[in-house]
Amino acid sequence: MKFNDALIGGVLLILSVAILGYVNTFPAMPLSTYGPATFPKLLGTGLLASSVYLIISGIRNRKTVPWTQFAAWTQDRRRWLRFMEIPLAILGYVIIAPFFGYILYVFVALVLILLDFTEMRWKVSIITAAVFSVVSFLIFSNGLMVPLPQGFLGSII
């Protein structure tokens, strides 16, 4: 997903203005004009200048560079699904794994992703997910003493 420089510059402009406005509320050191705002203010100013440059160059090149440009893969629904599975798997670990526990969550998530990636090779997906979830649990939980989520299964066991 490529964006025209003017669009990127616009987003950065809003960000830099917000930063400069926000750091103005920071206090200064006693008997000094410097303080927590000094460094971010310099950075915000640099970002502001860069964003203006990007906006100008983006507008100049608008005839040759479209506002948005989608890669070829974005036409393929299956590739979108693969792409989305990555953030969903991470967020799933944050939200669902504490309830289901590490082994169950990782096993189910991996089976689902592997089935999609391998085009429904059930046997390979289930065996790989089972081995990975158990071995990684043993390494991290038993070997390295990491308190991985136990979930409801943990309390039953």
Place this chain on the structure above:
Amino acid sequence: MHGFMEAVHLVFQFDILAVLVLSSLFGLFMGSIPGLTATMAVALIVPLTFFMDPIAAMGAVVGATSMAIFAGDIPGALLRIPGTPASAAYSDDSFLLSQKGYLELSLGSSVIFSSIGGLFGSVFFIFAAPALAELALLFTSFEYFWLTLMGLSSAVIISKGSNIRGWVALIIGLLLATIGLDISMGFPRFTFGNSNLAAGIDILPALIGAFAISEILRSVSATDLKGQKVQQHIGNLLKGVGKVGMKYKFNVIRSGILGTLIGALPGSGATMASYLAYALSKSMSKEKEKYGTGHIEGIIDASSANNASVAGAWIPALVFGIPGDTLTAIALGVLFMKGINPGPTIFMNTPEFVYAIFILFIIANVLMIPFGLGAIKVSKHILSVPPSILYPLILMTTVVGTFSVQNATFDLILMLGIGILAYVMNENGFPLAPMILGLLLGEMLENNFMGSIVKAQGNLLVFFERPLSAVLGIITILLWVFPIVKGFVSFLRSAKHSKSQV
């Protein structure tokens, strides 16, 4: 000498050597598979280093990086697909050479000259780092301020794409580094009441997000996730290597020096070292016309240079705390996590630690020969592992690894956020190295800037009063001015050209 003997004792222990061997094998595996980079290999190792002592952690990083950079040559020669970007400069030559029936010579030369290049860089590192550390002892906050700024600026200037994108990436990294309690008053900045952000952005989830998650997102969407089939038979890998080594011995020395120096330049790295060594080799060769058609000379130069740069990048990292490339940026992140702050005092206070890193580099580069030859022999099997199975496993390893560092799910959200940011930046031509270096060095830059500006009572001329500080300051300003002058000159030239055409 006492420090050296202590280092030998520290390194030659079963657990340290086992970590070095295992990380080397892991590095070989990751480097051999197209799409999995050396940076990703180290990013995946990082969570495990949390559970190791500092020397074992460094062993893991050194082993994985050295091997992965070499291993990128394997699919280059077999399939014309570089395993890592550091092998891209000469994968055409490697492949075409193997097509001519010299596969063994191509890969055998890669492993031998990668090892020699790596050893060259290591020796340079061993001699240069302590000497530079003596100089660094003279530095005050003014010199450190300029040096950090110089390192960050050079990372922008040498980054791929337009400089403005590099500056934006750097500013984003520096802004991310300002999140958390400020150093002057302990005032919370950009935390928005979130206690997880009070200590700032944790570098490890950020590194894993930037180098592993963004790469996974790119690969699973843009590639077809199929394994590679290799048909060739691999015979005696050392046949003829000695002969070409003797013929091109000066190339190896030249590229070793070039690779080490490029590696020491912040923001550069093995990829740039190999491209420059290849270009230099071609320009100085008597057989220029053979380059790109399967000629061994460029392979020898570039494979020596990229491995030399791995050790070279450690020179500024260990002496000044300024990493030479993204790999050493990760290594510094690991050191910070262990409570070790690199700098000249590390050479005085814990010389055994510095010597241990030197020894680890030597061992890793010597091990590269047997391990590399072995990896080439089994490369048929490594390359057949389908990415459709590999990427989900890598994803889950990053999840459990990142979580295990602090047992914090917030780190996973951070990893994902930085991963998506890095992915979008990459897609739009914004280089990642300046952002990561900005995030890593932001605190150091701000500390030295605030310390200096308060000492100077706001007078910026004081930043140029000390001779060393003035030299570093002028070099930094020249780095900023150079692209502007270059742009202006090319603008004048094109204007003149179009005028003459009219």
